[in-house]
Amino acid sequence: MPPNDFKTDLIAEMPNLRAFGVSLCGSASMADDLVQETLLRAWSKWDKFQPGTSLRAWLFTILRNIYYSNCRKSVREVQDSDGAYAQRLVVPGDQESHVDLEDFRKALTKLPVEQREVLILVGASGVSYEEAAAICGVEVGTIKSRLSRARSQLVAILGWGARTEARGERSKLRRAG
Amino acid sequence: MSQSNLNINQHQDEAQLDDRVVETIGRALRAHYDDLVDAPLPDRFFELLAELERRERDTAGRPGGSDAAK
Structure with missing residues (x-):
């Protein structure tokens, strides 16, 4: 026991x-x-x-x-x-203001699962690169390249053109803050 | 072989994302994840653990077989 x-x-x-x-x-x-x-x-x-x-x-x-x-x-x-999928679980009224979280979630579901899991593991769940590598059964280098591909794909799916859009997100953030 | 899902900008330059974009993605990821972490858990998780504990306690309470059952 x-x-x-x-x-x-x-x-x-x-x-x-x-x-x-x-x-x-x-x-x-x-x-x-x-x-x-x-x-x-x-x-x-x-x-x-x-x-x-x-x-x-x-x-x-x-x-x-x-x-x-x-x-x-x-x-x-x-x-x-x-x-x-996640809407039902979400406690409303407590969202980050600068990115539409629902858009972001939809974009996440469009990623290949191999990329999504790495984003979540390293980017949100608090496990280290080494732990993520062990969890996924791959090398740390593979985790890093998946992470980078995942970010690029997210940007493409969300239609954020790299620089201009980053500025747009910032000004939205300023307005919201 | 799994079918490739990597057809969206597969060869896009991966190293050149703006730091602020990376930061924005990071914040959105944590917001997504934290919402899930904060969501109430289904009762059945706790019921399952309570049941497992009950079973183990019952087994432990009968050393070498159950006298009560005889």
């Missing part, structure tokens, strides 16, 4: 686990299934976790493996018909 501190830490990581799952598969209900399965596996394999390493990275690895082995195809179909 997992010790109490493992359980406490597991519960503390659930919001991140879910955020990663939703970002990965693009469907809230499917993400919940992924998280549930991840919790089950983490519970039964708790002794495989190495204390002192990142529990978050360990859990992300489990969730990602389940996603890639079980759900990928069906998830894609759902994702395409469910572009506004």
